[in-house]
Amino acid sequence: MKLYDKGAYLLNGTELVEDGRDAADIIKSRTGETITSSEAAKNTIAYGILKEHNTSGSMEKLQIKFDKLTSHDITFVGIIQTARASGLEKFPIPYVLTNCHNSLCAVGGTINEDDHMFGLTCAKKYGGVYVPPHQAVIHQFAREMLAGGGKMILGSDSHTRYGALGTMAIGEGGPELVKQLLSKTYDINMPGVVGVYLTGTPAKGVGPQDIALAIIGEVFDRGYVKNKVMEFVGPGVSNLSVDYRIGVDVMTTETTCLSSIWRTDEKVKEFYDIHGRVGEYKELNPGKVAYYDGMIEIDLSTIKPMIAMPFHPSNTYTIDELNANLMDILDDCEKRAEVSFDGAVKLDLKSKVRDGKLYVDQGIIAGCAGGGFENICDAADILKGKSIGANEFTLSVYPASTPVYMELVKNGAVASLMETGAIVKTAFCGPCFGAGDTPANNAFSIRHSTRNFPNREGSKVQNGQVASVALMDARSIAATAANKGILTSAADMDVNYTKPKYFFDKTIYENRVFDSKGVADPSVEIQFGPNIKDWPAMSALPEHMVLKVVSEIHDPVTTTDELIPSGETSSFRSNPLGLAEFALSRKDPAYVGRAKEVQKAQKAIEEGKNPEEGFAEIAPVIETIKKEYTDVTKENLGVGSTIFAVKPGDGSAREQAASCQKVLGGWANIANEYATKRYRSNLINWGMLPFLIPEGELPFRNGDYLFVPEIREAIEQKKTEIDAFVVKDGKLVPFTLQMGELTEDERTIILKGCLINYYRG
Known part of the structure; x- marks a missing residue:
């Protein structure tokens, strides 16, 4: 796999030319055309789709x-x-x-x-x-x-x-x-587009998760495709079935890219035809000369079965590499756990090694990544006639939809799996976020699912529990199951893959799915349950702001799972205040209590009282501020909490990672950078300031009070450098916060206090 240091041109869909001094001459000699990179960038598939959906009239600032x-x-x-x-x-x-x-x-x-x-x-x-x-x-x-x-x-x-x-x-x-x-x-601003140029054909036993993990392992740490569109092109695309492409595509999220698009062909047309929607097919190819901001070149035949070890999809090795260096790699994982869990629990993976081989406790093939028809058929072929054993190892398989499940029943794949001792279950996303299939304490699970973040499998560090997940392709999971839990690469199995044809039957959807056909019925009464609560009222951005730092996180990346845990907490997402009780509970259990204490000061202000009447601790802070800023009063002051994290927001799109902080009185995050555009957008939409601060020693610590004067004016005037002070020992110690670009709507949302206030006027 090769990552280009510069941009690259794609000529006629089949030839790459790296950007540089000779690029224009090469392009002219090949195509007879003279074209600039900015003009050639308009010939990507992504540009064309974005242009068709843009309403702003400017391809720089998209709406x-x-x-x-x-x-x-x-x-x-x-x-x-x-x-x-x-x-x-x-x-x-x-x-x-x-x-x-x-x-x-x-x-x-x-x-x-x-x-x-x-x-x-x-x-x-x-x-x-x-x-x-x-x-x-x-x-x-x-x-x-x-x-x-x-x-x-x-x-x-x-x-x-x-x-x-x-x-x-x-x-x-x-x-x-x-x-x-x-x-x-x-x-959004027009995103960069990174080409993924595929050649060759995957080797036998190599599945889509292997390709995806290989890509993630190369690009994630470098931020190579962060907030960009990945565009899959090249002759190798046509060597992949559509199910296979889907399996690679869904995992592009773990690269932190914004979106993805692939060139289409007759196989895609056949997919739509099988699903009774052939009219939805459209041939998509880049233009004769297309320019990409970066290029990932992959010979699919060189990819080997992969594994992403705890605790991130980018922590990748080939399975052969892991088996050859077991103790060293497992020791590294245990050290990562020490950092991630702050020493609260001990992960012991080295005890999983038996006679020089790694024993796995659980296998799962599930969801939007693993539950596809071809993944499960290939797994069934590997396991046919075998047994998963009667010991600790278990295998669960979740087809991604009832039509897929029905076809697997009809072609015998379900029977082949169940005969081995595997369990085949209904379509469910739980294994991807810790709702169900939680392994035993210190168990090691291999999953063809989307993520393997800490606690993503459902264990609770705060209760002294720890388990871990490695991501693998369904084929190698099945190979491991065939060897009764001994980690095995599918490339080591001699299997005849039957590759049965897929037949889609939408009868179950016609019988069970409610489709209004776009017709609303205003007479219908919405059915509410007692847990479904309205959002609490939220104040507009004040003129001046006092923030107490109530959590300080120095992990290289903080996931949304750590900001608001998944698993059983998901049941409370219809109750904003109920869910907020779980915020940072697996990362900083004291966070909620600290935030609530500070919030008392803001509630006092909203009741027309002085902030110290709600929270006495803040009295000396206000007194210090008023020595230099005499115009600060309860009428123009807001008090809230903030957290610092190095790089928060990797992973899920869940808005609750931000809204839980907001309903607890959070008014800002401070970070060296934001892991994803979507988390930063969530902060803004909930009226929270996405502050930035340069890497290095922080001017404040957890528990410190910060004063940000004239913050409302700073946002109104589009300032990117914002004066702030640490309030400590009766003094105001200055430092600077930074603010990245905000659209006019984002600016107004922050000023109003949240998106709901913005639309209410």
Whole structure:
């Protein structure tokens, strides 16, 4: 695999020319054309799709309107509640509400099914589509029933990726979907486009997760595609089945790219035809001369079966490399755990080595990444006639949709799997975020799913529990299962892959999915459950601000799972204050209490009192500030909390990573950089200031008070350097905060206090 240091030109879809002094001459000699990089950049597939959906009139500052929206049952309640509070009357474009995250209804009494009934009644009232629990995971339904060539889809899940079908899809926090529901736009600068040039054919036993992990391992740490669009081109694309392309595509999220798009061909047309939607096919190819801001060149035949060890999809090795260096690599993982868990628990992976081989406790093939038809068929071929054993090792398989499940039953793959001792379950996203299939303490799980962050498998460090996940392809998971838990590469198995043809039967959807066909029925009463709560009132940005630092995180990257845990906490996402009780609970358990104490000062201000009447600790801070800023009063002051993290926001699109801080009185984050655009957008949409500070020694520490004078004026005047002070020992010690670019709408949202206030006027 090669990452180009500069941009690159793609000529006729088959020849790469690296940008440089001789590039223009080479292009002219090959094509007879003279073209600049800026003109050639307009010939990418991504540029064409973005242009068709842009409403701003400027391709530098995009204002995108999407064709369709999709959400699942831990995001759609909050989205619709926000939109309702902002004046929603009807879904203006197709909006699909799937139920694949809290579908087990295993936590919190009736609250999960209450959310589902909320979704069904809203689909009826506002004119949407409702997919009942166990029918399909969000992204498989979108592939089967929503995607279309040249279209754009926005989803409230970070793995919203349908590029392999010619659809540019983006996963964002809920407020961005609210904007679309209110007929507003998605505003971004024109993203860079990085080409992924594929040649060759994958070796036998190598699956899509292997290709994806190889890419993630190369690009993540370098930020090579961060917030850019990955465009898959080259002759190697046609050597991959569409199911295979989908398996690679969905994992592009883990590179921190903005979106993805692939060139399309007859195989994609056949996919649409199989699903009864051939009219949605569109041939997509880059122009004769296309320019890319970067280029990843991959010979697919060189990729070997891969494994991403705990605790990130970028912590990659070939399986052969891991088996050859077991103790060293496992020791490295244990050291990572020490850092990640602050020594609270001890991960012991080296004890998993038996007779020089690594023993695995659990295998799972599931969800939008692993639950595809071809993945499961190949796994069944590997396991046919074998046994997974009667010891600790277990294997669970989750087809991604009921149509996929039905076809696997018809062709015998389910029987082949179940005969081995594996369990085949219904469509469910739980293994990807810790709702179900939680391993035993100190167990090691291998999963064809999307992420392996700390605690993502469901263990709770605060309760003394620790388990860990490695990501692998379904084929190598099946090979491991065939060897009763001994880690095995699928390349080492002599298997005849039968490659049965897929037949899609949409009867189950016709029988069970509610589709309003875009017709709203205002007479329908929304069904609320007792856990579904409205958002609390939020104040506008004050003239001056006091912030108390209530958490300080120095991990290289802080995931959204650490900001607001997944798993059973997902059941409370319809209750903003109830969910907020879990904020940072696995990273900094004292955070919630500290934030609530500071919030008392702001609540006092909102009641017309002095802040110290709510929170006596702040009295000397206010006294120190007033020595130099005599105009500060309770009428123009706001008090809140902030956290510092080196690089927060990797992973999920969940807006709750920001909104939980907000409802606890958070008014800002301070970071060296933000891991993803979507997390920064979530902060802004909840009225929180996304401050930046240069790397190096911090001027403040956890527990310190910060004073940011004239912050409202600074935002209004588009300042990028903002004066601030540490309030300590009766003095104001100056330092500088930075603010990245804000759109006019983002600026106004922050000034108003949140997106809801912005739309209320």
